[in-house]
Amino acid sequence: MRKNMNKQKWIIAFILIALTLVSTACINTRHYVHKYSIRTSYKEWIDQIGIFSHDNLKVSGYREENNKIELELEYENGITGYKELCDVVNAHNTFVDNNPDYFPSDIDIHIYNMKNFNGSGFALSYFFNRKPKGTRDFSMLKSRDTAKIQYEFINMERFGYENIEYKDVVMDIPILILDCSYAPGYEAYAFLDEFNNAEQVVIDYHTVDYNQKKACEYIHKILPNVEIYSVVVVDGQEQLKRIN
Numbered sequence: 001m002r003k004n005m006n007k008q009k010w011i012i013a014f015i016l017i018a019l020t021l022v023s024t025a026c027i028n029t030r031h032y033v034h035k036y037s038i039r040t041s042y043k044e045w046i047d048q049i050g051i052f053s054h055d056n057l058k059v060s061g062y063r064e065e066n067n068k069i070e071l072e073l074e075y076e077n078g079i080t081g082y083k084e085l086c087d088v089v090n091a092h093n094t095f096v097d098n099n100p101d102y103f104p105s106d107i108d109i110h111i112y113n114m115k116n117f118n119g120s121g122f123a124l125s126y127f128f129n130r131k132p133k134g135t136r137d138f139s140m141l142k143s144r145d146t147a148k149i150q151y152e153f154i155n156m157e158r159f160g161y162e163n164i165e166y167k168d169v170v171m172d173i174p175i176l177i178l179d180c181s182y183a184p185g186y187e188a189y190a191f192l193d194e195f196n197n198a199e200q201v202v203i204d205y206h207t208v209d210y211n212q213k214k215a216c217e218y219i220h221k222i223l224p225n226v227e228i229y230s231v232v233v234v235d236g237q238e239q240l241k242r243i244n
Contacts, residue, residue, distance in 0.1 A: 032074075033059040040064065045102065049091040056081030057088070060114050068108040072123075074116050079168070085113060086169050086194070089127050089149055093172065096148045103147040111149065115158065125154040127173070136238040140229065141175055141200055149173060156180040156188055169194040177202040183210035185218075192222040202240060204231045216244045 035052040041064060046052075051059050051073065061072030073088065075081030089111055096103070103109075111127040127149045131138045143150045152173050157180055171194045180188075183205060192198070201219055203212075216228050228244035 031060075033062050038062055042069070042103075045092075045095055045099075048095050049088050051088055054081075054084035054087070057084045060116070061112075067104050067106050068110070070110045070112065072112045072114045074114045083169055086171055089171065089173075093148045096146065105145070107147050109147060109149070122158065123155065124158045125152055127152050132177075136231070136240075138240060140240045140242070141202075143175060151175045151177060153177045153179060154191070156184050157182075159191060171195050172197050174199040175202070176200070177204060179204050179206075181206055181208065183208055183215070186221070189218050189222060192219065195223065198223050198226050200227045200229065202229045202231065203243070212243050220244065 038046065038059070040046050040062065051057065051071070056075050056077045058074045058076075059072065060074050061070065063070040073085050075085045092109075092111070107129070109129045112123045113125045113127075115122055115124050128151050129147055129149055130151075131141065131143055132151070132153075150173065152171070152175075154176065156178055173195060174197065176192070176195060176198055178201065192201075201223065203210075203215055205215075212230060219226065219228055226244075227242060229240040230243045231238055232241045233239075
């Protein structure tokens with residue numbers, strides 16, 4: 001009898017351990033792309049922008065489809081890792097300058113700044129080279145037809161999780177799109193300090209009733225020369241309106 005009870009206890013203990021291991025694996029497992037496993041048509045580009053050359057940077061995703069490239073990067077160790085991610089974006093623009101005919105003329109490139117949370121990821125921001133597609137009229141933005149990164153879309157709610165100093169980071173991106181579901185305070189704009197050459201900023205705060213004058217003051221305190229636009233709805237279509 002005691003032998004059977006001991007056997008039952010052992011079986012129960014084994015099941016509990018197995019369930020714990022499975023649940024832990026489900027929560028924490030995150031698959032990454034490696035130098036020898038990536039499948040790309042642009043090997044020279046991959047090698048030169050250095051996505052596998054940094055200690056604090058991981059490639060969490062890579063896709064090519066219909067002349068579109070999607071590269072997902074995750075950094076760790078705060079400002080050290082963030083600089084490495086920015087180095088990749090800057091290296092991409094340098095590569096395009098040095099190899100203007102490398103990519104197809106209609107290439108669409110997205111580089112995502114991802115955050116890993118319990119085994120799954122979400123984007124804090126992403127960089128791209130072409131005007132956003134969809135119902136919005138972005139014709140007022142000064143973009144060119146190039147494979148260089150010209151835009152960064154920044155989710156200010158998520159990006160605000162990163163409590164790091166940006167003064168030592170330099171990004172040459174002309175157009176910034178700020179997304180938020182509330183009206184952020186001045187401290188939330190600290191990251192703008194890295195965009196010394198920014199030309200235009202788009203405020204997209206959804207349907208929030210925010211103080212446009214105050215938002216412009218916050219932005220111009222850091223980037224005094226940028227044009228500032230807000231997303232507005234005219235006859236059911238989302239358009240841009242200059243507000244500064």
